[in-house]
Every structure is written in C-alpha cells, then in structure tokens.
Amino acid sequence: QPVLTQPPSASASLGASVTLTCTLSSGYSNYKVDWYQQRPGKGPRFVMRVGTGGIVGSKGDGIPDRFSVLGSGLNRYLTIKNIQEEDESDYYCGADHGSGSNFVGVFGGGTKLTVL
Amino acid sequence: QVQLVQSGAEVKKPGASVKLSCKASGYSFTNYYIHWVRQAPGQGLEWMGIINPSGAGTNYAQKFQGRVTMSRDTSTSTVYMELSSLRSEDTAVYYCARTKWELAPVGGFDPWGQGTLVTVSS
Numbered sequence: 001q002p003v004l005t006q007p008p009s010a011s012a013s014l015g016a017s018v019t020l021t022c023t024l025s026s027g028y029s030n031y032k033v034d035w036y037q038q039r040p041g042k043g044p045r046f047v048m049r050v051g052t053g054g055i056v057g058s059k060g061d062g063i064p065d066r067f068s069v070l071g072s073g074l075n076r077y078l079t080i081k082n083i084q085e086e087d088e089s090d091y092y093c094g095a096d097h098g099s100g101s102n103f104v105g106v107f108g109g110g111t112k113l114t115v116l
Numbered sequence: 117q118v119q120l121v122q123s124g125a126e127v128k129k130p131g132a133s134v135k136l137s138c139k140a141s142g143y144s145f146t147n148y149y150i151h152w153v154r155q156a157p158g159q160g161l162e163w164m165g166i167i168n169p170s171g172a173g174t175n176y177a178q179k180f181q182g183r184v185t186m187s188r189d190t191s192t193s194t195v196y197m198e199l200s201s202l203r204s205e206d207t208a209v210y211y212c213a214r215t216k217w218e219l220a221p222v223g224g225f226d227p228w229g230q231g232t233l234v235t236v237s238s
Contacts, residue, residue, distance in 0.1 A: 034224035036161075043211060044153075044161065046226035057216070060226055092161050096222040103175050103221040105151060105163030 001097040002028040004108035011114040017081045020111050022093030024074045031095050032056055033076040035069065038090045038110075047091075050076045080113075088115040118142040120150075120212050120229035127235045133200040136232050138212030145193040146170040149215045151225055152186065152197045154208040164210075166221055167195055202236045209233050 003025040012018035022033050035047040046060035050069035059067070066084075070077045080087055093108040123137040138150065152164040165176035167186040174186045185198045195212060209231040217223030 036225070043209075043228045043231050044213075044225070045228070046216065046224050049216075049224050057223065094161070094163075094225070099221060103149075103166050104177065105153070105166070105225075107153075107161040107163060110160045 001104050001106055002031055002095050004033070004093050004095060004106055006091075006093060006108040006111045008109065009112045009114070011116055012080075012083050013116045014083060014085065016083055017079060018083060018113065020078045020080075020091050020113065022076045022078075022108050024076070024095070026074070028095075029074050031097075033071070034094045035076075035078045036092045036094060038092065039086070040089070044092065047078065050078075083115055085115055087113065089113055118214070118227055120214060120227060122210075122212060122229040122232045125233040125235070127237065128202050130203055130236055130238055132202050132236075133198060134202060134234055135196055135198040136210055136212075136234070138195045138197070138229050140169075140193045140195070140214070143214075144218075146190060147218050149221045150186075150188075150195045151213045151215070152184075153211045153213060153225070153228075155211070155231075156205070156208040159208075162208075164197070168221070169193075169195060199234075202234075204236050207234065207236045 005023045032051040034049045036044040038044045048059045049056040050071045052071040066081045090110045092110045097104045119141050121139045151166045167174045169188045188195045211231045212229040213225035216226040
C-alpha cells in the first residue's frame with residue numbers, strides 16, 4: 001500500500017496563496033489522493049479528490065473556489081488562494097488501496113497551516 | 117441532509133471493551149460503505165477499517181486485526197465498532213465516515229460523524 005508524506009507545517013500571510021504537497025511513495029504515481037481539512041477542535045472535512053488529471057469528481061460541500069488541486073508524478077497539490085483566517089487548519093491527504101474486502105485506507109501525517 | 121451521528125463519550129479501564137455507534141440518515145444506508153478512523157490527542161488520522169452495510173463484509177487495518185469488530189443494523193441504519201483489550205494508547209477520538217461514492221469503497225470520506233472521545237484510564 002502507498003505511503004503518503006506531507007511536510008508537518010506551512011504558513012502564509014492573509015490574502016496570499018499557499019500550496020500544500022502530498023507525496024506518494026514510489027510505484028504509486030497513478031493513485032488518486034483525497035484532501036481533508038480539519039479546523040482546530042473540529043472533525044475532518046472532505047475538500048476534494050485529485051489525480052494526475054486534476055480534480056476527480058466534485059468538491060466537498062462549502063469548499064470555496066479559492067481551493068484547487070493539481071497532480072504530477074508522485075505529488076498531489078492543494079492550492080489555497082487569497083488565504084483567509086478560517087483556512088488555518090490541519091490538512092491531511094488520504095488514499096485508498098485495493099477494493100472490496102481488500103480495501104485499505106492510508107493517511108499522510110498532516111500539514112498544519114498557519115495564517116500569518 | 118446526509119448525516120452521521122455518533123454515540124457519546126466513553127471512559128474505560130485498560131483491558132475493557134468499548135462499542136461505539138454511528139447512526140446514518142438522509143441517504144440509502146445500504147448503498148454506501150462506512151469507515152472508522154481514529155485520532156489520538158495531538159496526532160494524525162489513522163484508518164481502522166471498513167464495513168459494507170449491504171452485506172456486512174468488513175476489512176480491518178492489520179494493526180487492529182483480532183481486536184476490532186464492525187457490524188451493522190440495517191433496521192436502524194446504524195453501524196457499530198467494537199474495540200477490545202483497550203490500552204491507554206487507544207485513547208482517541210473515533211470517527212465514522214461514509215464513502216463519497218455510491219456502491220464503492222473508494223472515492224474519499226464524506227461526510228464524517230462528529231466523533232466520539234474514548235478515554236482509557238485506570
């Protein structure tokens with residue numbers, strides 16, 4: 001199953017843009033990844049799914065247009081433009097491996113985004 | 117609207133078991149897989165397992181094999197997760213989450229339940 005690697009922290013100024021990266025382990029370049037946002041003290045919230053062709057399916061409910069994704073090689077990116085205070089959160093990427101009775105889910109370690 | 121409502125917080129002693137519930141509403145219960153994910157204090161997300169509410173098929177993360185049992189009651193649209201032989205390291209918030217795509221275990225987790233805090237302490 002894939003291993004997902006995320007930098008532990010990132011920061012950006014109010015109104016600026018930031019790109020968060022999730023890196024798949026070698027051999028899994030065709031895998032799609034899901035991005036989740038977890039605000040302080042809250043549960044995770046689905047943002048969107050990304051493959052090498054970009055977004056897969058639809059964004060999660062209430063996710064603003066400022067959020068976009070891109071995929072290249074082993075990397076899956078989440079870009080947030082015009083950062084707002086409410087974007088300060090932990091961001092996790094996740095992937096699924098196998099199907100049916102062999103399904104396994106994996107998560108990256110998360111990136112804590114600080115809005116300056 | 118689609119909603120997952122989880123049972124309340126639990127405090128257990130080491131060695132005990134805990135059984136959590138996750139009640140679904142707003143959609144066809146048997147058409148979407150349910151996952152369980154936990155988060156220890158200050159830590160990241162950890163996938164525990166999946167249940168197919170239609171046929172009750174399950175698959176568990178290797179780490180929890182032998183200690184976790186997932187089940188469902190279609191009459192009440194409720195999924196259960198029981199974890200046995202609890203230890204202090206099992207102290208965490210436990211979430212249930214539905215797969216985003218119908219009739220498939222994949223596609224992302226959306227929505228999530230509100231989470232249940234399980235505290236394991238002597």
